[in-house]
Amino acid sequence: MTSWLRRQRALAEYTLAALARRRIKNTGLLLIYAMVIFVVASATLFATALRKEAEVVLAEAPEVIIQNLVMGRHDLIPGDVIAEIDGIRGVASIKGRLWGYFYDRLNGANYTLMVPLDPAMAPPAGQAIIGESLPRVREMPWETAPLFLSRTPGDLVRFDIAKRLSSDSALVSTDLILLNEANFRAFFELPEDVYTDIALSIRNPREIDTIVEKIGRLLPNARLVTRDEIARTYQKLFSWREGIMVLLAGASVLAFVIFAAEKASGLSAEETREIGILKAIGWDTGDVIAMKLWEGGLVSFGAFLLGTVLAYLHVFAFDAGLFASVLKGWSVIYPDFALTPGIDGLQLTALFFLTVLPYMAATIVPIWRAATADPDQVMR
Amino acid sequence: MILQTPILALLLASALASAVALWAAWFGIRLLQHWDLASGSQRQLDLERRTELVSTLFGFVMLIEIAALFLLVFNADRMAALFVGAMCAVGTFNVNGWGFPALYLKITLFFAAALWLILDRVDRLGRDFPLTRLKFATILGIAPLVLAGFATELAFFLNMKTDVITSCCSKLFTPSNEGFAAEMTGLARAHALWLLGAAGGAVLVSGAAIVLRKRGERLFALAGAAFFFAALTAIVSVISLYVYDHPNHHCPFCLLKREYGYFGYALYVPLFAGTALALATGLLKTVANSDSLAGVQPKAIRHLTRLSLAGFALFGIAVLWSIATSQLILFG
Numbered sequence: 251m252t253s254w255l256r257r258q259r260a261l262a263e264y265t266l267a268a269l270a271r272r273r274i275k276n277t278g279l280l281l282i283y284a285m286v287i288f289v290v291a292s293a294t295l296f297a298t299a300l301r302k303e304a305e306v307v308l309a310e311a312p313e314v315i316i317q318n319l320v321m322g323r324h325d326l327i328p329g330d331v332i333a334e335i336d337g338i339r340g341v342a343s344i345k346g347r348l349w350g351y352f353y354d355r356l357n358g359a360n361y362t363l364m365v366p367l368d369p370a371m372a373p374p375a376g377q378a379i380i381g382e383s384l385p386r387v388r389e390m391p392w393e394t395a396p397l398f399l400s401r402t403p404g405d406l407v408r409f410d411i412a413k414r415l416s417s418d419s420a421l422v423s424t425d426l427i428l429l430n431e432a433n434f435r436a437f438f439e440l441p442e443d444v445y446t447d448i449a450l451s452i453r454n455p456r457e458i459d460t461i462v463e464k465i466g467r468l469l470p471n472a473r474l475v476t477r478d479e480i481a482r483t484y485q486k487l488f489s490w491r492e493g494i495m496v497l498l499a500g501a502s503v504l505a506f507v508i509f510a511a512e513k514a515s516g517l518s519a520e521e522t523r524e525i526g527i528l529k530a531i532g533w534d535t536g537d538v539i540a541m542k543l544w545e546g547g548l549v550s551f552g553a554f555l556l557g558t559v560l561a562y563l564h565v566f567a568f569d570a571g572l573f574a575s576v577l578k579g580w581s582v583i584y585p586d587f588a589l590t591p592g593i594d595g596l597q598l599t600a601l602f603f604l605t606v607l608p609y610m611a612a613t614i615v616p617i618w619r620a621a622t623a624d625p626d627q628v629m630r
Numbered sequence: 631m632i633l634q635t636p637i638l639a640l641l642l643a644s645a646l647a648s649a650v651a652l653w654a655a656w657f658g659i660r661l662l663q664h665w666d667l668a669s670g671s672q673r674q675l676d677l678e679r680r681t682e683l684v685s686t687l688f689g690f691v692m693l694i695e696i697a698a699l700f701l702l703v704f705n706a707d708r709m710a711a712l713f714v715g716a717m718c719a720v721g722t723f724n725v726n727g728w729g730f731p732a733l734y735l736k737i738t739l740f741f742a743a744a745l746w747l748i749l750d751r752v753d754r755l756g757r758d759f760p761l762t763r764l765k766f767a768t769i770l771g772i773a774p775l776v777l778a779g780f781a782t783e784l785a786f787f788l789n790m791k792t793d794v795i796t797s798c799c800s801k802l803f804t805p806s807n808e809g810f811a812a813e814m815t816g817l818a819r820a821h822a823l824w825l826l827g828a829a830g831g832a833v834l835v836s837g838a839a840i841v842l843r844k845r846g847e848r849l850f851a852l853a854g855a856a857f858f859f860a861a862l863t864a865i866v867s868v869i870s871l872y873v874y875d876h877p878n879h880h881c882p883f884c885l886l887k888r889e890y891g892y893f894g895y896a897l898y899v900p901l902f903a904g905t906a907l908a909l910a911t912g913l914l915k916t917v918a919n920s921d922s923l924a925g926v927q928p929k930a931i932r933h934l935t936r937l938s939l940a941g942f943a944l945f946g947i948a949v950l951w952s953i954a955t956s957q958l959i960l961f962g
Contacts, residue, residue, distance in 0.1 A: 604639045
């Protein structure tokens with residue numbers, strides 16, 4: 251074992267020195283390689299961070315949401331349903347939610363208007379709590395400038411600002427306007443005792459399926475959405491977008507692999523001479539191949555490290571400026587949020603498989619060809 | 631479903647392995663037909679040169695297959711969140727009929743790859759290509775495995791539908807079921823531990839015989855294989871209970887989850903490595919008997935035995951640790 255280790259150490263040492271001798275050529279290869287890895291790594295890191303963000307946000311969501319359906323479309327749900335469902339065992343709490351969308355003709359943005367579930371959170375009458383991007387898109391001149399919403403031409407409703415939400419929660423609250431219940435019903439001209447939907451929280455997650463089944467029997471027309479379903483959909487969506495990006499980047503990996511194979515097979519006169527000398531002084535084919543594999547390994551490792559670190563910086567320090575819109579989606583008011591930095595071992599391994607394997611595979615044949623040449627032939 | 635980075639990586643690795651395996655098998659057939667060490671013909675020289683290339687490439691691919699087993703399992707565990715009813719990797723593998731065949735093929739490939747890599751390594755130590763014929767004959771056996779592995783993997787990933795309700799591990803690993811998993815689960819806990827202890831004793835004794843007396847290699851290989859199955863049975867029947875602190879949760883896959891500190895890897899990696907190395911000692915004893923390996927073979931065998939024993943010891947430590955730190959009291 252020790253002799254084996256010593257041999258590998260000697261090979262690595264020799265390879266590093268050989269690489270340093272052809273500094274410009276190898277740096278070029280390394281940079282291009284790192285660039286390819288950077289693109290793929292950015293996509294996977296970014297998608298992983300988005301998935302994690304969605305997970306964190308959804309952890310607070312209610313376990314089950316009940317929506318009323320009329321003609322297959324979402325409709326208001328009468329409040330007397332609440333008492334009916336409250337009788338089901340295992341339901342920890344049940345609340346009617348009031349929320350809706352408002353299209354702002356001034357700037358083409360859609361706001362989400364909502365009554366907080368917790369009455370203590372609700373603003374006083376005539377006031378609103380607004381999300382992080384509202385002051386931005388409405389260009390509010392000063393901190394406490396009131397918010398005017400116009401439902402129809404000639405109509406104007408004024409809300410004083412009770413509070414602005416911080417950007418910590420921007421992913422979910424960026425377009426939010428929180429009102430109290432009376433203001434909300436008045437603004438949308440809603441009758442009393444109807445709700446947009448009903449949120450259930452269930453204490454034991456294993457009972458969710460049974461409770462959903464019971465509610466389904468009670469309200470055959472309702473649509474029941476569980477938190478797990480929403481989480482699954484988000485995971486799938488982000489994974490799918492990531493996959494598309496990686497597949498597109500696959501083209502550049504392929505191009506790079508062809509480039510690398512080409513480069514490995516077209517050895518310079520100096521390199522062939524070097525191999526010739528090595529073989530003349532007693533290296534056998536296996537040694538030369540091992541040395542060349544070390545070379546490939548060192549270049550791959552360097553490029554992988556460089557590419558991944560650059561991608562990490564790109565995603566977490568520069569908000570993935572290059573292709574964020576592809577992965578996030580876009581809208582007029584998009585939340586301004588910082589991703590939580592994180593690295594996922596599975597993604598890194600997959601990334602390694604996708605970038606380093608093709609390179610190693612493509613260079614082995616040219617390496618062998620160079621290594622098996624007879625010394626007298628190459629030195630002549 | 632197929633557009634997920636780890637899935638793309640696995641498929642790429644398998645496709646690459648299949649291409650290399652096909653080519654290596656084709657070369658293997660030519661080699662078996664024309665290999666004649668006594669001849670100095672151009673063809674023989676050419677074959678000798680090419681063995682270097684094919685061995686290197688195939689060895690590279692075998693290394694990838696070993697890594698791919700872990701990627702496959704880890705990814706399956708991660709994907710469980712996407713399927714209705716799945717709690718761990720079992721649910722993912724159960725999502726269609728191809729999941730478990732793909733896993734079993736990958737495990738078989740893992741052992742085949744490990745044995746082949748050791749053969750290759752020993753072959754290179756001899757001066758006159760002592761194991762080359764055998765090496766390429768085994769490639770002919772491994773290549774179909776690689777291809778079948780790729781095909782099942784592809785079928786598994788292509789047929790993944792997230793709206794299918796899959797079954798959770800608690801449905802599979804319960805004594806009231808029929809089948810192999812249920813048999814393992816239903817085995818009395820004390821029996822499973824005794825079985826594991828007996829197999830461990832056999833491994834220790836036969837391993838010591840190799841290191842001290844230079845004999846009993848095949849026995850050690852047999853004991854290693856027996857220990858492997860005893861260990862899997864014990865994991866399902868009793869060790870998992872200790873890890874989960876739960877008297878009825880038998881799943882051998884939930885062990886790999888983050889909730890349990892990825893403890894499963896501390897069990898499975900040394901167990902699989904130890905078993906593969908133990909099998910290799912028996913293999914080397916049986917096949918590596920040529921004169922040019924006379925000095926190499928006993929040393930290699932003893933070395934492999936020590937490593938194998940170390941693997942089994944690590945597994946044993948992990949088991950004892952899980953029992954000692956558990957809140958669960960099953961006996962007494």
